[in-house]
Amino acid sequence: MFPLRPPLLRSLLTRRSLSTAPDPLPKDANWPLYLSIFGVSGLALWVYWQKTGQLQWDPVKNAQERRRGPTAALDRDEFRTFELKRKEPYNYNTSRYVFALPEKTATLLPVAACVLLKAADDETGPKDDKGRPVVRPYTPISDSRKVGEVDFLIKKYETGKFTPYLSSLEPGDKISIKGPLPKFAYEPNKFSQCGLIAGGSGITPMYQLLKHSLSIPEDKTHWTLIFANVSAKDILLKEEFDALAQAHPDRLNVVYVLDKPEKGFTGPTGYVTKELIKQHLPGPELGEKTKLFVCGPPGQVAAVAGKKAGMKQGELGGALKDLGYTEDQVFKF
Incomplete structure (x- = not known):
């Protein structure tokens, strides 16, 4: 690169008032030479980067990727x-x-x-x-x-x-x-109240549903989760559910049920019964505005909602049928 001559540097750094025209460039400035050198050098670098793969930039493609996400x-x-x-x-x-x-x-x-x-x-x-x-x-x-x-x-x-x-x-x-x-195509606000009955590791689809619904500000669906386990050490994702309930007290209520509770546990004990469901979950009288989801060990699912027929739902049975719910109101994971 050629150094800038003092007269040229002085003219570039000097600023006058808006009412006065700037000094013309010195007659001996080598601007055409400088521009041609910069242009040729830049073109050479561009060709080199493209051939070696060090520069792969497509503005349209990159904008599309950012918009599409993963x-x-x-x-x-x-x-x-x-x-x-x-x-x-x-x-x-x-x-x-x-x-x-x-x-x-x-x-x-x-x-x-x-x-x-x-x-x-x-x-x-x-x-x-x-x-x-x-x-x-x-x-x-x-x-x-x-x-x-x-x-x-x-x-x-x-x-x-x-x-x-x-x-x-x-x-x-x-x-x-x-x-x-x-499994189930969830739509925000399709139901006004939903009940979740889970046991053991059957909690994961319930967690997926709740996280999704509660992350949608315009979704006003209210949820109640009944989560049954043998003991406190068996409760999975408890911290996550407690945090969700605290963040959304108007939309989520969590009820933990233990079969063998430790000292100090104040929640329901034993199994998920008709009385427990009736006390905490929305009733069948809400019709199409309510939905109950069930997931857990086969014995629990059968007692609460009837056996599944392989990958199919199977007939509704158990406590939910006795309480008057219809097959359209219940989904078994």
């Missing part, structure tokens, strides 16, 4: 393999599993929806009684737009076919995931 990491028609990033103990029989997703992707699950998990290697993974790979549905607890990760809270069943295998995985090991599998 892309979907999953495929509903085939399993994709993901690496276990972290495994964190949650309590004595449940762990949080965090799987890595590709860069700039997220699960983008609709609410409510789950995914299917199976071993990444069908040959070494668990098999069912017919020799087929074991596949299990789970609902992530992380936000569906969380980029680069997906979190699951999964309880280990010692006699189960899949969770002992899952609990044996270490960071760096892989799992296969397929989804989403839509």
Whole structure:
């Protein structure tokens, strides 16, 4: 680069009043030469960066990507393999599993929806009684737009076919995931009051529903959750539910039920009964303005709402039928 001559530098730094025209550029200024050098140098740098891949800038493409947000990491028609990033103990029989997703992707699950998990290697993974790979549905607890990760809270069943295998995985090991599998298409303000009855690890779809609804300012739906467990140490996501209830006292009420309560517990004890449902949840007289969701161990679901028929809802039964609810008012996860 050529240095600026003193007369030129002085003329560039001198400012006069608006009523006086600025000094003309000195006659000996080499502006055409400077501009041509800068232009040629800039063009050369641009070509070099493009060829070496050090500069990849498409204003239109980048604006579209920012507007679109993350892309979907999953495929509903085939399993994709993901690496276990972290495994964190949650309590004595449940762990949080965090799987890595590709860069700039997220699960983008609709609410409510789950995914299917199976071993990444069908040959070494668990098999069912017919020799087929074991596949299990789970609902992530992380936000569906969380980029680069997906979190699951999964309880280990010692006699189960899949969770002992899952609990044996270490960071760096892989799992296969397929989804989403839509379960219930939630619409804000479609219902004025909703009831949730959950037991044990069946709480995750309820958490997905509540987080989604309560994050929508214009949604005025009121929720009541009855969450049944054996003891206090079995309550999953309690801190999260308590925080949601505190942040939305006009929209969420949480009722914890324990079968074997510790000293000082003041909530209901035993099982989820007709009396408990009638006391806390919206009644069937609200018609189409109410909806009850049920998820938990098969025995609890059967006692509360009747058995599911595989992936289908099955006939309504149990306590909810006795209380007068209709099949349209109840959904079983």
